[in-house]
Amino acid sequence: MIEREFVARKKLEFQIQEFISESLKGVGLSHSKLQRTPLGEKIIIYASRPGLIIGGGGTNIKKLTKQLKKKCGLENPQIEISEVENVNLVSAVVAERIGSALEKFGTMRFKGVGHKAMADAQAAGARGIEILISGKIPSARARTWRFYQGYLKKSGDVAVSQVDVAYVAAKLKSGIVGIKVSIMPPNVKLPDEINFVDTPMVEELSAPEAEAAVEEIKSKIVDEPKEAAEKKKKPRKKKVAENENQ
Structure with a gap:
């Protein structure tokens, strides 16, 4: 059930x-x-x-x-x-824009349309983008044009779950043109990335400087108990009456 x-x-x-x-x-x-x-x-x-x-x-x-x-x-x-929020990082919106541009201007400006879409995606922070345009462009013989820029995963779990892929079909006079857009957004964490942690630099001291530093530490250790003992309050003495009862 x-x-x-x-x-x-x-x-x-x-x-x-x-x-x-x-x-x-x-x-x-x-x-x-x-x-x-x-x-x-x-x-x-x-x-x-x-x-x-x-x-x-x-x-x-x-x-x-x-x-x-x-x-x-x-x-x-x-x-x-x-x-x-950011339309240049959504593959469906980018593919729709490319399709509408091809339907409006024809196949003679398809390279400019593809390069502009790539530039807008890279400016928005995309790690990688790939555009495939298949059809009778620009001649009567069908072929596939590929536009790519940046880094894009092709296999593995990242390629399946993290890469945004969209398909759009544009209707032109020469026939149907297929458009595929794949975008890897900027917030994708790759399993093979290594983050280096900055550690403070340790300077090596010479022998006289090391001895002086050790003596200074010893003096501080010895002086601390003395200062603590001095800070303790001394017990108050009871006042003795000047005239005792006879």
């Missing part, structure tokens, strides 16, 4: 993500999350242009809510829009 519930939940999450990615075009969509709440399902959409998702007077978001109820079978979906 637990396995079936887990599979059903993941299947629903995948259906919602696919529907949102197909419905929201040109809004700089990064990704979406599904959370269970007592009031119903809460869907968080991360995008670079949240105003386009909401629409004038909330018309677009109301329409999206109705479509989610109908197609995904959600009873009371609550949609929350969150703005992406």
Whole structure:
């Protein structure tokens, strides 16, 4: 039962993500999350242009809510829009920008578009970026162009879990052009990185200086008990009456 519930939940999450990615075009969509709440399902959409998702007077978001109820079978979906902080570090947004630029300017400026996307990602602090553009560019024969800069993991757990990868298809007059963007963000901790700790420098003393330092330490050790004894309060003497009772 637990396995079936887990599979059903993941299947629903995948259906919602696919529907949102197909419905929201040109809004700089990064990704979406599904959370269970007592009031119903809460869907968080991360995008670079949240105003386009909401629409004038909330018309677009109301329409999206109705479509989610109908197609995904959600009873009371609550949609929350969150703005992406740095769009140049999100592979989905970068890939969408490249695709829209190719659709707008054509295939003759694809190299400038690729190099600009790399420069923006490096300026934002990305450790590495790779862009693959496949299709009939610029001639009638299909081929793949690769743009890369920085350091990017290709294998291992870091490449699977830490590298942000996105795929976008641009529709041109010459045909479909596939775009793949891989970005390694600046906060990735690699297992083979070594951090060096700065230690204070120790100066070696000559023989006379060492003897003088030892004598100074000995004198301090001897003087400390004397000072402590002097600080102790002396017992008060009782006053003797001048005139004793006869």
